[in-house]
Amino acid sequence: MLRLDGVSKVYKVGTFGGKELHAVRDVSFDVKDGEVVSLIGESGSGKSTIGKMILRLISISSGTISFDGVDISTLKGDALKEYYRKVQGVFQDPFSSYNPIFKADRVFTMIREEFYPGIKGQEWGDKLQDSLRAVGLNPADVLNKFPHQLSGGQLQRFLVARALLLDIEFLVADEIISMLDASRRMDVLNLLADLKSTGLSILFITHDLSLGYYISERVVILYRGRVVEMGSTEKVYFNPLHPYTSMLMACVPRLDEKWEEVDVELRAKESEFARGCVYYERCPLAVKDERCARERPPLVEAEPDHLVACGRV
């Protein structure tokens, strides 16, 4: 359904825009119908940037993103609006997604004005009720309130309800539960998983590996804007091939085993390696390996449904 091909995003920074910041570099992956793909990366990995590019909130520097075969950068005006009927997003901070001076319902009113201008009051009311119930909210509890009167969990589910009003096919969920309490996270997560069974595809952006495992069929691991490993969830999690993925797995605090003695290289400098592997500086396997500093390893298939970009595998 959604395909990314060699997508990159470059920002001009520094005085007079002299330097370049590559937030995303040559990223390619796809999301099939009814599939949940987790985009996993730490800060600076470019995962949010990818999400925003898919939502057409940021422009694409190079490469193509196509939805159902259509290059989305060509969409304008009404075509773009049609795109938004099928593709929507929910962001990390529930409180920042609402204009604080308006009631929370306004996000629904906006949808009504833009997409259902002729709809009658009663019909709209029913649609709203259905959507709210589908996300597990009681309409009487949450309608007609200001954002600060609702909890983070309710606000996030509100946003999912908003997306459902549009009969979407694809949802970009950008760290949507990281700001919620532990006891409420599962509700929202389960909601997403339930929706998947109705045919919705989800790009689940997160830094939390255990969440990625719980909900997705495939994962894409990002480091500094590049894909270092991707494939089916089981294969990547239980047989991580890239040193970065192994490091991530080792660092996840788990409830069933203690951290191993893994030396984590912290001294990551900000220098950009024009050539060579993006993980070279921190990689324990690449010490004294000239090849890793010189050549950028391509993403190759190590086993079916498991790709990795590492010269030493």
Place this chain on the structure above:
Amino acid sequence: MSLQVENLRVYYQTLRGDVRALDGATFTIEDGEIMGLAGESGCGKTTLGHSLIALTPPMRFVEGRVTLDDEELPVWDMERMNDFRFKRISIIPQYAMNAMNPTRKIGKMTSELLESRKVEYKSTLPELKRRLDLVELTHDVLSMYPIELSGGMKQRMVMVLSTLLNPSLLIADEVTSALDVSTQKAVSEMLVGFRDREFVKSLIVITHDISILYQIADSILIMYAGQLAEKGPTDAIIHSPRHPYTKLLISALPKVGVKYAERKLEGIPGNPPQLLDPPVGCRFRDRCPVAFGKCLEEPPFMEVEKDHFVACWKEFERNA
């Protein structure tokens, strides 16, 4: 060192009345113990952490007694607490790494901090450098501005500063929340390192992330709605919790190896009660799957096994 807290009550003053944010905390921390303090937002863990060291308005001391190393801590008196802060008890506040003065070089900030505690910067410099080495920060960091450091580096700097005077007790308030998973591990292990090297004697680690506590804490204290729910050794809390809230909380945590398709995890329905006028009796009563009549009466925080405390009538029944 040892810390004893007896029946500590600290409320927040608001225009609409007192919010009973911390309502009766009683517990002990032994020498060398790393105690994790966990709970969800609004449970009172930050209030507890801060009231031990800086009880500022709108917090209001209501009653209670705090004893550190057999000496009573005058937590209600900000002036008298000055003698204890940084030297006997210290805190790494939440967002500390963002609170550094952006126009001051790190070294200058450190010297100002030390002078305010009447400690000479020059004489502490060698020890400071040793500690920077330990947390893998170069000495150059002292002549840099905060904006030049990454999140993880700032956090480690703050950790060094808070422990420079070797306090007996260190309170770490959500020090790992805003960090990447790899830095989280490094920072958490550093906290343990501080204890092992005796820079600090004991730690209170406040966090909402229980899995980190499993990795580094000796004991865990679970709070709910301003009160203590359960305290016990880490293994006991994680693998055999007694309080219904703890049980539900642990089971709501995603684990690598658990998929939605195989086993659906459940959250805890409902919301924590408002603390402006909290409900009578056990505050978890409305969301508790095993609540019964006696729960209308507030359960005391009692020891049910060695070093394992719970506030739950059902559990007392089981024990009896």
Place this chain on the structure above:
Amino acid sequence: MTESKKKNEILYFALRNNKLKLGVAVLFVFVVLTLIGPLLTDYAPYDYVGPPYHPPSAEYWFGTTTFGQDVFTQFILGLKATFMVGIIGGGLATLIGVVVGFTAGYRGGVVDEVLNMLTNIVLVIPTLAMLLIIAAYLTVRGVLAESVFIGCTAWPWAARAIRAQTFSLRSRDFVDLARLSGMRSWKIILSQIAPNMMSYLLLVFILQFGGAILTAATLDFIGLGPTNAVSLGLMMNNAVLWGALLLGMWWWFVPPGVAIMAIVGALYVTNVGLDEVFNPKLREM
């Protein structure tokens, strides 16, 4: 359904806010005075109608000037001129500042650079020198001309401030959400960004209003003001020029001074009250 309820709610809170009520009350008094004032006096402001240096009395409510002119008449008509300058000058400055600020802040890029340059140029032009040149060519000037001039030169700081606010609001998630809802840019500015800045825009207008009045008073003082008109600023400066301070003629300069203070002060208090009414978070506490 929700929109009309919202308006009613705002009205509800507006009616209960003390600061708002106080500010509006004071302004109301002055507006009424301005409107019905001319009916209360038969004189023209610069007519010699009575004995000079006369303190307030039953016949001359605000006394007379050194020339025997009725201070009350001057005051009433001066109020009108002052309000006009404030509204037209302040309003024009606010309008230009809003258009430039929103456009530069929302669009960014080249548009922003160009508008920034324009703003800086206008900011730096010495308005006094410009005015001297204009005065040399326009020997007869009215209050309208003065207002327009002030409006065209006072907008840069407002544009800057609004641009900064727009920048910060534009990157908020709710603006992204509006874009995801298919809204056009202008609609987003008007319906999402501007309402958030409502009280801020009002404050800008208030400051422009007050600033315009004060600027006008300064210009009046050096003779670059309107010819053959009367304003509160002119009154005060005439008073000082003709020795009112030395002669203890407080009735000549105190009323206009108090009036300016009261009007601008009432505007500020109104604004603080309005902020509380508009911002739901400030209400519940």
